[in-house]
Amino acid sequence: MFRKRILLASLLKPVSDTRMYGKIGKSLAKMAGTEIHVAGFVSKNFNPTESGIQVHPVFNFSRLSWQRVAAQFTYWRLLKNIKPQLVIVGTHELLLPSWWYCRLHSCTLVYDVRENYYVNLTTQGVYPVAGKLLGLLVRAIEKFTAPAVHHFLLAEASYAHELPFIGTSYTVLQNKYQPLPLQVQVRRKTPVHLAAASPLRLLFSGTISQLYGVLEAVRFVEQLRQYVPDAQLTIIGYCADQTFLGELKKKISPLPFVQLIGGDALVPHAQILEEEKRHHIGLLPYHPHPSTFHCVPTKLFEYLGNGLVTVAQYNPHWNQMIEAADAGFGYDFSKSVTRQTVQLLLEKTYYQNGLPAQVFWANEEPRLERLMRQLL
Numbered sequence: 001m002f003r004k005r006i007l008l009a010s011l012l013k014p015v016s017d018t019r020m021y022g023k024i025g026k027s028l029a030k031m032a033g034t035e036i037h038v039a040g041f042v043s044k045n046f047n048p049t050e051s052g053i054q055v056h057p058v059f060n061f062s063r064l065s066w067q068r069v070a071a072q073f074t075y076w077r078l079l080k081n082i083k084p085q086l087v088i089v090g091t092h093e094l095l096l097p098s099w100w101y102c103r104l105h106s107c108t109l110v111y112d113v114r115e116n117y118y119v120n121l122t123t124q125g126v127y128p129v130a131g132k133l134l135g136l137l138v139r140a141i142e143k144f145t146a147p148a149v150h151h152f153l154l155a156e157a158s159y160a161h162e163l164p165f166i167g168t169s170y171t172v173l174q175n176k177y178q179p180l181p182l183q184v185q186v187r188r189k190t191p192v193h194l195a196a197a198s199p200l201r202l203l204f205s206g207t208i209s210q211l212y213g214v215l216e217a218v219r220f221v222e223q224l225r226q227y228v229p230d231a232q233l234t235i236i237g238y239c240a241d242q243t244f245l246g247e248l249k250k251k252i253s254p255l256p257f258v259q260l261i262g263g264d265a266l267v268p269h270a271q272i273l274e275e276e277k278r279h280h281i282g283l284l285p286y287h288p289h290p291s292t293f294h295c296v297p298t299k300l301f302e303y304l305g306n307g308l309v310t311v312a313q314y315n316p317h318w319n320q321m322i323e324a325a326d327a328g329f330g331y332d333f334s335k336s337v338t339r340q341t342v343q344l345l346l347e348k349t350y351y352q353n354g355l356p357a358q359v360f361w362a363n364e365e366p367r368l369e370r371l372m373r374q375l376l
């Protein structure tokens with residue numbers, strides 16, 4: 001039987017990426033008559049076992065390298081070798097070669113918009129001098145290729161308004177929580193009470209950066225220990241800014257109650273999910289910023305899906321989700337922890353109606369399958 005070949009590709013995300021491989025890729029592999037290929041960055045110690053998915057770890061370079069330009073030609077060769085009928089591009093840097101290939105070979109092009117790259121580049125200060133120019137270049141590429149994109153997948157609903165050039169051919173596909181197969185049957189018992197938790201374990205997971213508030217997480221636990229002496233903090237994830245990572249390590253080195261896992265190396269997502277199951281409280285002390293204000297962090301879905309009591313920097317979008325799940329509360333991390341805050345944290349009963357079903361990827365999968373059948 002002839003099988004439709006679908007290629008999912010990202011220049012910087014590893015082939016093991018949770019959205020590209022673990023969610024979209026695995027969901028599409030369930031569709032009869034499809035052959036799924038995932039192309040991305042080299043992922044160490046990744047042994048794919050999913051039947052129906054072939055991985056192509058074809059990218060391997062430092063972020064600021066000429067090899068990043070050469071990767072476009074590597075990707076072009078891969079396209080000609082696989083000959084996909086549908087390409088899902090997960091990064092702006094692969095839009096132009098994908099657009100040209102699809103134009104030559106009548107291939108369907110889908111752009112998976114995972115971030116508003118223009119806003120990130122122009123506001124986050126990662127590239128202080130070149131950020132605005134890079135942002136304008138990215139926006140120009142997105143606008144140029146948009147008429148040839150058959151459909152847009154949006155990781156955030158807000159992108160429909162922030163990126164007006166996409167028109168109406170889009171589907172919002174949020175980064176909801178996809179448990180690992182072995183985790184499905186070991187969900188946290190509800191309701192959740194923290195008063196008896198000893199030691200009280202708090203978690204900061206995912207990208208480690210100043211913008212995402214890791215220093216505020218450390219400060220929060222330092223102050224919490226004045227009232228809960230056995231409180232502990234685990235920081236797990238990757239930090240791309242080595243200078244800031246050095247500052248963080250210096251800050252926590254005299255603090256035996258803070259553990260850092262990863263930092264200068266990528267941490268397997270399965271390990272992060274296991275830590276989420278071991279901890280009681282998940283922290284989201286993000287700095288208020290235009291690049292994150294209208295987005296729902298992936299770890300918020302994961303924290304709610306794993307039954308963690310969630311303390312997040314106040315944000316109306318996040319707080320609505322947290323309050324609906326009876327999972328925690330919004331908090332201003334610029335303020336000092338008070339006895340009243342601790343009483344609220346420890347005395348309340350959480351998840352009285354169980355874990356919220358709407359935070360799981362299973363809700364997104366049927367819509368993705370229907371869309372792909374329309375496009376193929």
